[in-house]
Amino acid sequence: xxxxxxxxxxxxxxxxTKVAMDAQGIDRSxxxxxxxxxxxxxxxxxxxxxGIQKGGVYLAERLRRKLGVMEGMEVPLGILxxxxxxxxxxxGNSKPRLGKTEIPFMLDGMKVILVDDVLFTGRTVxxxxxALMDFGRPKFIRLAVLVDRGHRELPIMPDYVGMALPSxxxxxxxxxxxxxxxxxxxxxxxx
Amino acid sequence: xxxxxxxxxxxxxxxxxEITLILDTADSxxxxxxxxxxxVPTLRGKTVINLFYExxxxxxxxxxxxxxxxxxxxxxxxxxxxxxxxxxxxxxxxRTLESMSPDIIIIRHSASGAPHILARxxxxxxxxxxxxxHEHPTQALLDMLTIREKKGTIEGLTVAIVGDIAHxxxxxxxxxxxxxxxxxxxxxxxxxxxxxxxxxxxxxVHYDMEEAIRGVDVIMMLRIQFERHxxxxxxxxxxxxxxxxxxxxxxxxxxxxxxxxxxxxxxxGIEISPEVADGPYSVILDQVANGVAVRMALxxxxxxxxxx
Numbered sequence: 001x002x003x004x005x006x007x008x009x010x011x012x013x014x015x016x017t018k019v020a021m022d023a024q025g026i027d028r029s030x031x032x033x034x035x036x037x038x039x040x041x042x043x044x045x046x047x048x049x050x051g052i053q054k055g056g057v058y059l060a061e062r063l064r065r066k067l068g069v070m071e072g073m074e075v076p077l078g079i080l081x082x083x084x085x086x087x088x089x090x091x092g093n094s095k096p097r098l099g100k101t102e103i104p105f106m107l108d109g110m111k112v113i114l115v116d117d118v119l120f121t122g123r124t125v126x127x128x129x130x131a132l133m134d135f136g137r138p139k140f141i142r143l144a145v146l147v148d149r150g151h152r153e154l155p156i157m158p159d160y161v162g163m164a165l166p167s168x169x170x171x172x173x174x175x176x177x178x179x180x181x182x183x184x185x186x187x188x189x190x191x
Numbered sequence: 192x193x194x195x196x197x198x199x200x201x202x203x204x205x206x207x208x209e210i211t212l213i214l215d216t217a218d219s220x221x222x223x224x225x226x227x228x229x230x231v232p233t234l235r236g237k238t239v240i241n242l243f244y245e246x247x248x249x250x251x252x253x254x255x256x257x258x259x260x261x262x263x264x265x266x267x268x269x270x271x272x273x274x275x276x277x278x279x280x281x282x283x284x285x286r287t288l289e290s291m292s293p294d295i296i297i298i299r300h301s302a303s304g305a306p307h308i309l310a311r312x313x314x315x316x317x318x319x320x321x322x323x324x325h326e327h328p329t330q331a332l333l334d335m336l337t338i339r340e341k342k343g344t345i346e347g348l349t350v351a352i353v354g355d356i357a358h359x360x361x362x363x364x365x366x367x368x369x370x371x372x373x374x375x376x377x378x379x380x381x382x383x384x385x386x387x388x389x390x391x392x393x394x395x396v397h398y399d400m401e402e403a404i405r406g407v408d409v410i411m412m413l414r415i416q417f418e419r420h421x422x423x424x425x426x427x428x429x430x431x432x433x434x435x436x437x438x439x440x441x442x443x444x445x446x447x448x449x450x451x452x453x454x455x456x457x458x459x460g461i462e463i464s465p466e467v468a469d470g471p472y473s474v475i476l477d478q479v480a481n482g483v484a485v486r487m488a489l490x491x492x493x494x495x496x497x498x499x
Contacts, residue, residue: 081219084231084261095193095494097212098219134228 016190020165020173023184026146029162030059033144034066036160041111044071046139048110050078052128053099055117058179059146063115078103085127107136117175119145122156147186149173194492198310198317201326202367210372214336217481217488223260224483234263234490238293241267242284243320244275244300249455249479250320250329254297257486263294281305282312289313295493298322316493324358329489330454331364333482335372337474338409340481341450346373351404353379353435354413354462357386361454362413366392379403380435381426400435404445411452412437412463428461438464442472450474
């Protein structure tokens with residue numbers, strides 16, 4: 001096959017999906033975030049993890065395992081479904097299927113690490129902050145995300161980031177996790 | 192799956208998927224009632240009217256609490272303290288309320304079909320909180336949530352409903368709901384208290400209580416509705432209690448892990464003995480707690496919006 005032809009073909013057919021992070025990359029990022037959390041907070045005392053349904057919950061569980069190995073301690077883990085706090089419910093634009101919220105510990109005076117998979121507009125995090133405040137008055141809340149894809153619509157900043165992934169608004173960023181769909185991968189896709 | 196309907200008038204035409212969605216949603220919302228701040232902002236700015244033409248403590252309070260925990264404004268209207276006492280018709284009352292633009296109207300009425308009239312007439316969502324001898328869908332939903340919670344599933348269970356079946360909207364809604372969810376249902380009571388159409392409802396009819404509760408997973412006792420008996424042919428309460436009161440002796444015939452339910456209010460010693468009502472098999476107070484969760488789920492699901 002003439003070389004030019006195949007080249008022309010590949011030029012025409014731009015790949016629509018790209019793997020931004022593979023399984024190893026995700027694991028390394030989480031390990032680094034776990035170290036940063038410990039360094040930043042001078043150990044694991046008073047720390048609690050809260051994962052946002054659903055991706056954030058799996059990532060929070062992984063962080064908890066890593067923190068357990070590093071510090072030899074069990075960090076309490078909570079699960080948060082933010083749907084009841086969404087800003088598009090009151091306007092009647094959406095009515096999501098509700099998931100479970102389980103925060104089986106007091107938040108008063110605790111150092112909360114809020115975990116999510118993708119940080120985008122910041123609206124989910126805003127809802128999560130409101131939800132957490134209904135459970136008590138934490139000492140502080142810090143935000144850990146695996147991917148920050150930009151395009152914030154609210155003044156929200158992550159404290160721990162796995163990967164900054166600049167994206168276009170017409171692209172879609174998906175975090176696949178073993179616990180959810182059998183593989184670890186961050187994919188960016190043109191739509 | 193979504194709840195693609197404006198109103199909840201009964202369970203007769205509600206599908207298994209819809210019931211499952213309601214129960215799952217209730218299950219997720221239950222946690223709110225155990226928080227120290229028992230409120231979420233979801234229904235902020237929505238108005239819910241409780242229009243109760245019949246006396247009620249638990250259902251009305253339960254709806255009111257459900258609305259308030261979701262941040263909706265709840266208004267209660269009862270016949271004695273409103274224009275209903277001055278002779279206003281149901282339809283006029285409904286039109287008047289509609290003009291104040293509520294979002295959801297909850298109605299209890301002694302006439303079967305009253306909620307259906309409102310549903311046809313008004314653009315608002317209507318929830319039936321009990322109409323005559325017809326249906327009481329939210330009671331059946333909270334009963335099913337309680338059963339699912341304790342037994343893991345409803346499918347394959349045998350449920351005995353005992354008492355005044357003919358006058359019981361709780362029984363009717365539970366029969367429709369439980370059969371849709373795959374349970375087999377037995378009904379039991381004196382012949383005079385059986386509805387004429389019971390043969391068409393897909394249940395086993397029993398007149399002997401011991402026989403009816405033999406080997407069942409769930410016993411649902413009904414309240415004897417003295418206020419609806421205006422006929423001397425009905426048995427006396429003593430006579431009724433002798434045959435149909437659930438006591439510790441009778442309960443031994445059911446499964447070892449049988450659960451005993453009662454929609455309340457209880458006539459102690461008539462349909463259920465105090466030892467059973469307060470005993471280890473009884474889930475009567477769990478039913479009340481689940482009532483709030485199920486009603487929160489319906490208020491949430493009936494809200495307009497695209498189901499995600």
